[in-house]
Amino acid sequence: MMTTSRSAQIWLLAGAALAGLAGPLAGPAAAEEPQRGGTAIVHMVSEQRVLNPALRASTGVYNITGKIMEPLIDKSYDGPVGVLATDWSSTEDGLHITVNLREGVNWHDGKPFTCDDVAFSAMELWKPLLNYSSTLQQYLESVDCTDPHTAVFNYSQPMPLDLFVAAMPDLGHPVPRHLYEGTDIMRNPHNTAPVGTGPFRFVEYKRGQYVIAERNEDYWRGAEYPYLDRIVWRFIPDKSAAAAAMEAGEIHESGTNSLSMADIERFSQMDGFDVGTRGYENNVAHSTVEFNHRNPILADLKVRQAIYHGLDIDYAIKTIMRGYAKPGRGPIPSTGGANYTDDVTTYAYDPELAKQMLDEAGYPAGPDGIRFRLRHRPAPWGEYTQLWAEYFAQAMGEIGIDVEILTNDAPGFLNGVYRDHDFDTANGWHQFRSDPAVSTMVWLRSGSPAGTPWSNQFGWKSDEMDRMIDEAQAELDPAERAADYHAIQAKAMEELPVIFAIEHPFISVTSKKLHNHHNNPRWISSSWYDLWIEH
Amino acid sequence: MQLTQVLTYALRRLLQAVPVVILIMVGTFLLLKLAPGDTVDALVGDMGGADAAYIARLRAEYGLDQPVWVQLGRYMAKLIQFDFGWSFVYEQPVSAILWERLGTTLMLMGTSLSLAFSIGVGLGAIAARRAYSLTDNAISTLGLVFYATPSFFLSLMMILLFSVKLGWLPVGGLTDVAAFYTGWDYVFDVALHLIMPTAALSLIYLSFYLRLMRASVLEVADLDFVRTARAKGAGETRLMVHHIMRNALLPVVTLLGLQFSTVLGGSVVVETIFALPGLGQLAYQSVIQRDMNMLMGIIFLCAIIVVIVNFLTDLLYARLDSRIALK
DSSP states (O other), rough: OEEEEEEEEEHHHHHHHHHHHHOOOOOOOOOOOOOOEEEEEESSSSOOOOOOTTTTOHHHHHHHHTTTTTOOOOEEEEEEEESSEEEEEEEETTEEEEEEEEESSSOTTTTTTOOHHHHHHIIIIITTTTTTHHHTTTTTTEEEEEEEEEEEEEEEEEEOOOHHHHHHHHHHOOOHHHHHHTTTTOGGGGGGGGGOHHHHHHHEEEETTTEEEETTTOOOOOOTOOOOEEEEEEOEEEHHHHHHHHHSSSSSSETTTOHHHHHHHHHHSSSEEEEEEETGGGGGGEEEEEOOOOOOTSSHHHHHHHHTTOOOOOHHHHTTSSSOOOOOSSOOOSSSSSGOOOOOOOOOOHHHHHHHHHHHHTTOOOTTTTOOEEEEEEEOOSHHHHHHHHHHHHHHHHTTEEEEEEEOOOOHIIIIISSSOSEEEEEOEEOOOSSSSHHHHHGGGSOOOTTTTSSSOOOOOOOHHHHHHHHHHHSSSHHHHHHHHHHHHHHHHOOOEEEEEEEOOEEEETTTTEEEEEEETTTSOOOOOEEOOOO | OOOOHHHHHHHHHHHHHHHHHHHHHHHHHHHTTTTSSSSHHHHHHHOOOOOOOHHHHHHHHTTTTTTHHHHHHHHHHHHTTTTEEETTTTTHHHHHHHHHHHHHHHHHHHHHHHHHHHHHHHHHHHHHHHHSSSHHHHHHHHHHHHHHHHEEEEEEHHHHHIIISEEEEEEEESSSSGGGGOOOHHHHHHHHHHHHHHHHHHHHHHHHHHHHHHHHHHHHHSHHHHHHHHTTOOOOOHHIIIIHHHHHHHHHHHHHHHHHHTTEEEEEEHHHHOOSSHHHHHHHHHHHTTOHHHHHHHHHHHHHHHHHHHHHHHHHHHHOOOOOOOO
């Protein structure tokens, strides 16, 4: 028997969960007659350089290439939707996944899109070269093309269909085989001049300035789409200048917290702008507190619990995140669908209890009121992490822990924490990628080689947890799988290897001239075929 | 000052510069290696993570798994052939990007410095001639205000006034991307985009020239040869232009040479705020991304520019003051 993919229940739950996060952003525009034509201008803080989502899995890359190259499967608020795939199914043993591909789709250079492209991309790019995908596709043996529009993915170990489908929007962009085969893939010129099947075709990438894509006249969804003539991404590194450009009407969209929180708040009170977190349900992140368990003080569970009790999460949400967030409940965010549970141990703000627990753990306050000192490394991922680190230091000071903040830029931070393990505590973001198996569990499982960023480099090791993670990873039945992940969350909240303190989606500022915006859970990365602009 | 004399001088200066440049390059290479983290760390940070095997392969591909002295040797060998290497961040040859960016920065710095120099020298001279009068006080105060204003603040205030409130000038960038101008329209568009960054930069530089020129004129005006000229019946204008200004310009020219040498670093803030794709912004981004080849390329370019500008300053000196000879 074939298991079908459309486990509607997961997505209904996801929908219910995200309603709570939606914030004040207006929903998709009411049924108005879309206008054809016009140019949407999008703000980018930093340059993307490589424009190939089959080589670099990152939101910044999808933000541009998502309009030009399409994945097999995308996500909507009602569940997964086929883009270049129409249907998918798995054999009962989970070893073979069959994907039916859309017919009548052409690459931007006019060549037809077929299974050959998918098989080539999967074996030559997704499996060996794409970050995250090399773990996901670790057991992928081959991709067979039974006919030009049917691809069969063969695995040597069971691959849960749910995991495959959840990963495809981010990790399933095919490249045209005829432009990549026989070339040095990492140096292929199409990595910066992408050829795809999407609603917009690549025109120009002017480094340090802009990327332009224009309407694809041969789009498979029909001549009606896309509505826009052109999209321009402008690189504006200075946040204040970008806010001014937004205000002057020179840009229409600034996503993924690319403006300062003060400006975001200002725009939320101005006419003419939509501000909110809708459309980021698939990009929810956690603000964390990470422990170096090699430090015997922090290896003591009681100390970690005391630290959690010493943090006023609600205060941080109100001040640092300006309300666009909620308390974390473990490694999986509330938008995680059926795999999420909030039935876990929680740690209320109680500094007196925290002090008492530290006393009990054998760390009484010295004559100067200090119990012990910690060296803390904050990740330089913008305002949230810096302010959260400062709050952490301050809150710890109140319960007698002296925290020294060591600030680095990104390479310095990644080295200090993940390679040299030269820290006591650290904080950063951990972004959820729609399925806990994709990049979440590596935070809790032991055994990552030194130097792997965003992995368990904290020296925390639990054989029990490792076993639970491996079991969940191989579980094919969606209900069993969800139960496994609930158990993992409960354990993570009990043992606190990491504090997943605050769950926060990104925030967009959008000109009200744009319509049909933020209408799917990974909107900034999606194809924008139905976006239109008032003119 | 004869042509052959200048050429011999130029050649000797060039030969002297070679070991200096090599020393600079080796020194900075080693210094940059001391920063924690490399290109791959920065790339992986941008990507949002990758597994260890992937990271190790990238590092091997970029040659970062080799000992530092091997990397240095390889780099210097390439540099001798004027090959700046490949930027792993931009996935392009370094020289192509440098070339593209140099134009913007030279244009920005060229216009700002010449504006700052001519206006600053003029205002400084006027202030000195009317020393301690109302005009002098007004000019000096204005200079002080611009001198004390941080460039980022001045730039943002200008954006707020001229772009957001008045809507006269574009906020940033080099061109209006969506307009697709060609020919003179394009030139006009670029000029429009350069007004604010040029003004912001030149206003800050201007105060240096103004203050230096004022002090210098006051000093020269008291010297004996000025008094002699005046006694011989030279008019005030002739006195100012031929006798005082020419001599007072010497320290100001030194400053111009010095400032032009910092051409690449000087515009980091302004280029970043106005999103201008120049070398300043590139240098800043390259540090963050640990783009070694790019940084080394920029530093090499800086070193060359410093050598050339110093040479030109010396020539100008010899022209202004006949007591100085080119040896």
